Amino acid sequence: MDANGSVPARTEPGRAGRIGILRPLRIRDFALLWTGMATSLVGDGVFMVALAWQVYELSNAVAALSVVGIAMSVPQVLFLLVGGVVSDRVDRRKVMIGADVVRGAAVCLLGVLALIHAIRLWHLVLLGAFYGAGTAFFGPAFDAVVPDIVPPGLLSEANSLDQFVRPAALRLVGPAAGGALIAALGTGGAFLLDGGTFVVSIFATALIAPIAVHAGTDDGAASVLREVKEGLSFVRAQTWLWGTFAVATVAYLLFMGPVEVLLPYVVKFDLHRGASVLGYVFAAGGVGAIGAAAVMGQRRSPPRHITFIYVAWGLATFAVAGYGLARYPWQVMAASFAFNALETAGTIVWATTKHRFVPAALLGRVSSFDWFISIGLVPVSFALTAPVAAAIGARTTFVAAGVIGGVVTLAGLFIPGMRDTERRERVPPGPLETPPALEPAVAR
Numbered sequence: 001m002d003a004n005g006s007v008p009a010r011t012e013p014g015r016a017g018r019i020g021i022l023r024p025l026r027i028r029d030f031a032l033l034w035t036g037m038a039t040s041l042v043g044d045g046v047f048m049v050a051l052a053w054q055v056y057e058l059s060n061a062v063a064a065l066s067v068v069g070i071a072m073s074v075p076q077v078l079f080l081l082v083g084g085v086v087s088d089r090v091d092r093r094k095v096m097i098g099a100d101v102v103r104g105a106a107v108c109l110l111g112v113l114a115l116i117h118a119i120r121l122w123h124l125v126l127l128g129a130f131y132g133a134g135t136a137f138f139g140p141a142f143d144a145v146v147p148d149i150v151p152p153g154l155l156s157e158a159n160s161l162d163q164f165v166r167p168a169a170l171r172l173v174g175p176a177a178g179g180a181l182i183a184a185l186g187t188g189g190a191f192l193l194d195g196g197t198f199v200v201s202i203f204a205t206a207l208i209a210p211i212a213v214h215a216g217t218d219d220g221a222a223s224v225l226r227e228v229k230e231g232l233s234f235v236r237a238q239t240w241l242w243g244t245f246a247v248a249t250v251a252y253l254l255f256m257g258p259v260e261v262l263l264p265y266v267v268k269f270d271l272h273r274g275a276s277v278l279g280y281v282f283a284a285g286g287v288g289a290i291g292a293a294a295v296m297g298q299r300r301s302p303p304r305h306i307t308f309i310y311v312a313w314g315l316a317t318f319a320v321a322g323y324g325l326a327r328y329p330w331q332v333m334a335a336s337f338a339f340n341a342l343e344t345a346g347t348i349v350w351a352t353t354k355h356r357f358v359p360a361a362l363l364g365r366v367s368s369f370d371w372f373i374s375i376g377l378v379p380v381s382f383a384l385t386a387p388v389a390a391a392i393g394a395r396t397t398f399v400a401a402g403v404i405g406g407v408v409t410l411a412g413l414f415i416p417g418m419r420d421t422e423r424r425e426r427v428p429p430g431p432l433e434t435p436p437a438l439e440p441a442v443a444r
Contacts, residue, residue, distance in 0.1 A: 021297030036204030043197030045174015084368020104198030111191030160297030172286025179279030231365030312346030324398030
């Protein structure tokens with residue numbers, strides 16, 4: 001192990017030792033975690049296409065998908081802080097399993113309703129809310145569990161593998177399979193396939209060794225509130241955390257609704273293409289993200305990590321404007337490729353920074369704040385997308401979101417104290433410490 005905590009490649013025998021991004025897979029529990037997660041993410045990629053197509057089969061209005069997006073995102077925002085506390089107080093495996101049970105059941109019910117031709121928009125709204133609530137618990141628990149099972153010297157590789165597998169499954173294999181499944185079996189078959197992948201995820205997670213509980217387990221609302229305040233105090237003391245949370249909040253407000261709502265709309269009603277083309281657009285993003293993860297997995301985290309994160313995320317947000325400027329499917333795919341490649345590169349460095357500088361006992365709560373603050377205005381973004389698109393057009397909405405969002409993101413780099421960690425010795429804090437010297441960035 002070198003001075004930075006990295007394990008030299010030549011000390012790891014076999015293929016996994018020669019390819020840095022694969023080395024964490026030599027750890028049994030991490031391999032199990034990612035077997036289940038990769039399978040589930042393929043299903044989520046199918047779900048992403050099936051949900052949008054199902055909504056637009058029931059209604060041609062942009063507002064319909066906006067309503068479903070709001071229904072999924074509001075419960076996620078509302079339960080994130082509780083999810084973060086729970087993931088620090090309970091075995092994180094159990095939190096993930098419970099969340100997958102809820103999400104899998106909701107998706108399976110959608111599949112059954114679609115197969116018997118009884119599905120209605122309100123079903124998507126209601127069951128989407130349960131799905132979002134489950135995600136509020138799963139996300140913080142998963143973010144926090146990785147350092148529990150991966151040694152510090154392999155965190156960069158583990159996060160690169162995360163960002164390699166995630167887009168490969170969610171943005172490449174899943175959407176491509178989703179488009180084909182919808183064409184062959186309809187949305188009902190696609191939903192049921194996604195439900196089956198949750199079963200695989202639950203089984204794989206159950207095989208992971210028990211995870212130590214880092215925070216107190218005393219009952220009562222007072223203790224939960226105290227732990228939330230403890231996590232908030234840590235975040236407030238770190239410019240790299242609260243500053244980037246705030247920047248991400250504004251950026252997500254500007255581009256999340258348009259990307260999630262208008263991209264399927266443009267493909268279906270503007271380019272006059274089918275579900276398979278939408279799948280290819282998502283898949284192009286997956287290819288970009290995979291390439292970025294493969295490159296980042298072979299490199300150490302850059303010393304100017306905050307600058308790297310902000311430049312990558314800023315350029316990614318500018319790429320959203322490409323959706324509005326595109327006139328042919330290949331151009332939409334190119335914009336998707338650029339957005340996801342840059343977003344992934346920044347996220348890998350961010351995740352490694354968070355895992356190194358946030359104490360294990362606070363990581364679940366900090367991750368929940370990460371999600372809660374940065375996506376707090378996503379429901380508003382969904383709500384505004386339809387009226388804004390109606391007023392200025394879908395394409396103009398994309399261009400405005402990309403340009404304004406990119407400027408806001410890059411401006412965050414100049415918040416006083418944001419880049420202090422690039423000039424100081426970076427030593428990970430001990431449990432529950434808040435060192436005054438530390439100030440680094442939000443998972444987007």
